[in-house]
Amino acid sequence: MLSTGGEEKKKREVPTASVTYEVTGTGTADITYQARNESGKATVEKAAALPWRKTVPVPLGRSPVVSIVLGEKGGQARCAVAVQGRHMQSATASGGFGRATCSGTLPSPSPSPADAAG
Template sequence: MPSLFRRADRSGLIAAGVALAACAGLVLYGVVDTGDSDGRPERRTPTASVTYQVSGQGTADITFQARSEAGKATVVKAAALPWRRTVDVPLGQAPSVSITLGENGGQARCTLAISGRYVQSATASGTFGRATCTGVLPTAPATAS
């Protein structure tokens, strides 16, 4: 009978090994699989690099547009100044940055640069002072001539 138990132990180990290999294969497939079942490349929206900058002292609430195709804004409450952010904005959207000073007032200046070229600046001052800088992006990528 001892040989019967050895055979049962061996077949149990083999079954466990096969189950473990199957699980490892499924995990590896989940890590490697991109979820792109139709073989087409992912559609990417063309963007332009936009730099928002706010100079001054103290804090300000800053609202700016980033990568949202729907035009949703990102809000940073009580951002410490000076503040700077470079983001990609979808072509066809209007990049903008708005600043609002608090009840302590002060003075802050926003600037907007598209692809490294400064486009606009504005200054907010006083209690709850506001300023907005906007720009225009093309609706299609530029072509080389």
């Protein structure tokens, strides 16, 4: 017989921290950011309308990162990262295909008592 629910229970819940990414400016930008993702791949939003803001859970031990790329027409946009409401970093992109990257740090996950006893 096949068991459908047993595999999901074996997955350990990864602790996360709340991260807010914010991009201000006018026009649009391609925005790439790290969020809780099983494969570890970044999420990409093409031609996102500015201003843009998103709060997502990011696994502890990972680096929250947001990158912006302006379009051919350029302009100016500013990215910022806040971890649990605390500002970490900001940067500005300007001009045609201007780029900026902002990152922060999250604490490493603390070992559970069961891990420490082993």
